[in-house]
Amino acid sequence: MSVADGIDVPLGDRPAAATRLNWSKLLPWGFAGLVFALCLVPFFLVLAISFGRKVEGAAWVWDFTFENYQRFFVGTLWPDEVTFLYIGQLGYSFWYAVIASCIAVLTALPFTLLLTRLRRSAQAAWLVFILSSLSLSEVFIVMGWDILLSNNSGLPALFKSTGLTQWLKDTGHFQTLRDWGLANPRNVKFKTSDFATILTMSYLVWPYAVILLYPALSRMDPSHSEAARTMGANNWQVLRTVILPSVRLPLFGTTLLLFVFLLGTYVAVTVFADPAKHTTAVAIYQNVRGANLNAPFGATMAVILLVSAGICLTLGHMLNRWAAAR
Amino acid sequence: MKLNRRSVLKTGVASVAAAGLATPLIAQARSLKIGSYGGYFENSFKEHVYPAFTEATGIEVESVTQPNSTDWLVTMQQATAAGNVPADLSLYARDTLIKASRIGGLLAPLDLAKIPAASNLDSYFVYEASEGALGVGAMSWFTAMVINPNEVEAPESWAEFWDSSVYEASLGLSRNYNSQFLDIVAATFFEGEATFATDDGIVALVEKAAEIKPNVALWWSAESQMEQSMKNGDIIGGQYYLDVSNLMALDGFPIQAVFPKEGNPQDYGSWCLSSISEKADEAAEFINFSSDPATQALMSRMIGTAPLVDKSMTDLTDDEFAFVSGTPSIKPAYEAYLDKETFIKETWDKMLAGA
Structure with missing residues (x-):
């Protein structure tokens, strides 16, 4: 239901001022309704489903049971057997998201710093280029890296044709790669690996990192750095004592935002991560859709993922306030 | 006419009703x-x-x-x-x-x-x-055994896929617990469908499946992943649909469908x-x-x-x-997959996660 449905006023009959007044009163309610319909209702639906009960061999029914939450922490066979499978998956969600967001921000920071020192027109050109790369969806990016890392047409082919594979075999380093799961008996391989997963996830959010850091870095007063230099500080000291403290807040905020964004990554993890290291997002999909129609357990995992992300954001906020107060 | 949602709905309902009324008159x-x-x-x-x-x-x-x-x-x-x-x-x-x-x-x-x-x-x-x-x-x-004929000889049995000296990090198997890899394990190493009857039997099947993990480079969840990986040479064998494999082979890609002595799941x-x-x-x-x-x-x-x-x-x-088609055919243990759905799924997922 949109707000407009509620106003059935023949426009010509009333003075325009009255109509304007109605609008300004109704607008906040309209937004509240929109937030309610688009955010709260789906959330409460997921919450309600998470208490549902799975019927073996069929779908699920509404219920009020905590079994799904129990299963998340100790597995379905508890108390006979305990498994931390699902906590482990949650752990991998966080692990990938933390590492990939940190890598993205750490590599975007020097790039954006250099970017702000370019001419105005060059800056604009770069920003447009980076913005346009955001139009690529996760699926396209994963597909691209999939090809770049595949045996016959990607990086392993380069390794083989340049003789690098043979050199690795001759020097004995190849065995180390095999032990790390980065090679099969014939050639190096990068799928599936943590390397490919984290690379793709960082790549995915890198443009966001640049765009989020750009405003803060471009507003930075260059005279501070110059003053520090005239007082004898070297580059590293300038970065550590002048630049980083002045962009601490946007840096931290960007990392947190990218981290939350990456918690839900699905395609990159499905394609590039070993099933031993699959995340909660993948597990949610497999339960809700896929072969087993266990929406309640999928909803439970979604609620727990959301709550964990909420805790992380709160902790981040507190940490930030604590650091600012010092 | 001013077009809003209500008027569209009304018109829609009216035209549907009109269509309903008209049915007896014209041959539908x-x-x-x-x-x-x-x-x-x-x-x-x-x-x-x-x-x-x-x-x-x-x-x-x-x-x-x-x-x-x-x-x-x-x-x-x-x-x-x-x-x-x-x-x-x-x-x-x-x-x-x-x-x-x-x-x-x-x-x-x-x-x-x-x-x-x-x-x-x-x-x-x-x-x-x-x-x-x-x-x-x-x-x-059929979900058939497939190999890359340029890299390996056609195996006589599914058991050969467990041989790490040939297949280390080189196979593509389906990631889903009920996509019939357990039926293959049951037909190759156990008593077929009967092994699914008990929880212990299922655990034994999954444990045997766990032994093939070092040889698996790809646990595919979408058909296209397996197709791409066979074409790209990321893997040299695995399980895949018989019809698609044969079509790919006709197109000149290095893939060959094999009926080993235990057969393929139908x-x-x-x-x-x-x-x-x-x-x-x-x-x-x-x-x-x-x-x-x-x-x-x-x-x-x-x-x-x-x-x-x-x-x-x-x-x-x-x-x-x-x-x-081909023989023999392995009939999947459908009832067990449904009756013990959560148990098999969690046991299988634990095996994949190594947890």
Whole structure:
């Protein structure tokens, strides 16, 4: 239901001022309704489903049971057997998201710093280029890296044709790669690996990192750095004592935002991560859709993922306030 | 006229009502909406099977794209609750069909008296529940052992895939617990379907499957992942659909489907009628058409599926038959996968996670 449905006023009959007044009163309610319909209702639906009960061999029914939450922490066979499978998956969600967001921000920071020192027109050109790369969806990016890392047409082919594979075999380093799961008996391989997963996830959010850091870095007063230099500080000291403290807040905020964004990554993890290291997002999909129609357990995992992300954001906020107060 | 949602709805309702009133006056073209798995599969149906059916019966077919069986069941479940389904007939694999039957209220019983040709099929392919026949077999497909013939010799047994000296980090297997790899393990190392009867049997199957993990480079969840990896040379063997493998081989890609001595798992799809469809008669005519040995042979030739009728009833040549079918066939332990769904899934996922 949109707000407009509620106003059935023949426009010509009333003075325009009255109509304007109605609008300004109704607008906040309209937004509240929109937030309610688009955010709260789906959330409460997921919450309600998470208490549902799975019927073996069929779908699920509404219920009020905590079994799904129990299963998340100790597995379905508890108390006979305990498994931390699902906590482990949650752990991998966080692990990938933390590492990939940190890598993205750490590599975007020097790039954006250099970017702000370019001419105005060059800056604009770069920003447009980076913005346009955001139009690529996760699926396209994963597909691209999939090809770049595949045996016959990607990086392993380069390794083989340049003789690098043979050199690795001759020097004995190849065995180390095999032990790390980065090679099969014939050639190096990068799928599936943590390397490919984290690379793709960082790549995915890198443009966001640049765009989020750009405003803060471009507003930075260059005279501070110059003053520090005239007082004898070297580059590293300038970065550590002048630049980083002045962009601490946007840096931290960007990392947190990218981290939350990456918690839900699905395609990159499905394609590039070993099933031993699959995340909660993948597990949610497999339960809700896929072969087993266990929406309640999928909803439970979604609620727990959301709550964990909420805790992380709160902790981040507190940490930030604590650091600012010092 | 000012167009808003209400007026559109009103007009819509009025025109639907008008159409309803007009029905007795004009001869209405008979039609049927049929679902099938999207892509090459659905296109072949649209190109070869539906036109033949329309020609034979005058019933127009509207093709509906299904992503697969299980996801489609979710869609149909929601659509049935909403009172408007996208397809009259859907194509469900046997486990999904049993699941739909257990959920209840989704499928309408079929009137077998109107489908005489169904007697051509083995009775296993006509699924009878307490309320009647809920599905009649449409076609069958194998999940075959595949290898890259440029890299390895065709194995005689599935057991060879466990040999790390040949296959270390080189195989592509399906990631889903119920995509029949456990049936392969059961047929190769245990007593087949009987091993699924106990929890201990299932744990033993999963433990045996765990031993192949060092040889698996890809646990695929989408068909296209396996196709790409075989083409790219990321893997040199695994499990994949027989029909697609043979088509890829025809296109010159290095892939060869193999029937090892234990055989390959055979699954089949059934035509199932939605409980709120009003096209029961048209559906019966289509199922009757599909069960005809000539149609079964047409599907084998054009789509690459295995016929559900005996080869002797069809005019398929030995070569054509070998392209789509083979022996022996491993019958999946459908009931166990459903009765012990959560247990098998969690045991399998734990094995994959090494937890």
